Amino acid sequence: xxxxKIIIGSDHAGFTLKEKVIRLLxxxxxxxxxxxxxxxxxxxYGPIAKRVAEKVxxxxxxxxxxxxxxxxxxxxxxxxxxxxxxxxVHDTFSAKATRAHNDSNILCMGERVIGSGLALExxxxxxxxxxxxxxxxxxxxxxxxxxxxxxx
Numbered sequence: 001x002x003x004x005k006i007i008i009g010s011d012h013a014g015f016t017l018k019e020k021v022i023r024l025l026x027x028x029x030x031x032x033x034x035x036x037x038x039x040x041x042x043x044x045y046g047p048i049a050k051r052v053a054e055k056v057x058x059x060x061x062x063x064x065x066x067x068x069x070x071x072x073x074x075x076x077x078x079x080x081x082x083x084x085x086x087x088x089v090h091d092t093f094s095a096k097a098t099r100a101h102n103d104s105n106i107l108c109m110g111e112r113v114i115g116s117g118l119a120l121e122x123x124x125x126x127x128x129x130x131x132x133x134x135x136x137x138x139x140x141x142x143x144x145x146x147x148x149x150x151x152x
Contacts, residue, residue, distance in 0.1 A: 004127070005031040009052045010111075011045035011074075013035055014067030017111040017119055023063060024120050028127070049077035056105050057083035063105050063124065070110035072115050078106050082147045085140075090114050095122045099129035101136050 006025055009020035011043075015037050026033045035051050045068045052064040064086070066074035067118045071088040078086035086106035087098040090113050098104040107126045109119050 003061065005033070006065055007033045007035060007052050007055045007062055008065040008067075009035040009048035010037055010067040011048060011069075012040050012042045013069035014109070014111045015040045015076075017109065017116055018067045020116050020120065021067070021123055021131075024123060025139075028124075030127070038126040045073050049074045050081065051079035053078040053084045053086065053106065057081050064107070066106060066108045067111055067119075068108075069112040071108035071113065072110070075106075078108070083144075085143070089122055089126065091118075092121055092125045095125040096129040099126055099138075100132045103131040103136070103140050113139050 008022060022032055022034060036048055041142060043046040049066055052066055056062045066086065068074045071090070075086040075088045077108070078084050084106055085102055085104045086108050087094070087102060087104040088108045089095045089098060090108070090110065095107070107123065109122060111122060114122070
C-alpha cells in the first residue's frame with residue numbers, strides 16, 4: 001500500500017490491540033490517524049466505525065483498520081457506508097485474499113479472538129497485498145453497481 005494512509009479506530013474491547021497496531025504502523029512509517037477509543041472505558045463502536053468508513057469511502061489514499069472484541073460489529077457498521085468493503089480477518093491467508101480478491105479497504109479484527117502477534121502479522125499481510133483485478137474487478141464492479149442502484 002504505497003503512500004497509503006491508515007485511519008484506525010476501536011471500541012473499548014479493541015483498545016489494547018489498536019495501540020499495538022498503531023505502533024507497528026508507525027514503525028513501518030505509515031501515516032496514521034487514530035479516531036479512538038482512547039482508553040478501555042466502554043464506548044459504542046458504531047460512531048467510530050462510521051467515522052473510519054466515511055473517511056475511506058471514495059478516497060483511494062486512505063485505508064482503514066477497525067478493532068473491537070470480535071471485529072464483527074465494526075465490519076457490519078462500516079459496510080453500511082457506500083464504497084466500503086470491510087472484511088473481518090483472523091488469519092494471514094484471509095488477509096491476503098481479501099485484498100487480492102475483494103479489494104477490501106478496511107481491515108477488521110477482534111482482540112478477543114486473536115492474539116496480538118497474529119494481529120500484527122495479519123496487518124502486515126493486508127498492507128502488502130494488492131488487488132489482483134482481472135476476473136475479480138468484474139466482481140467488485142457488480143458490488144459497486146448494486147450500491148449505486150444499477151443492479152437488482
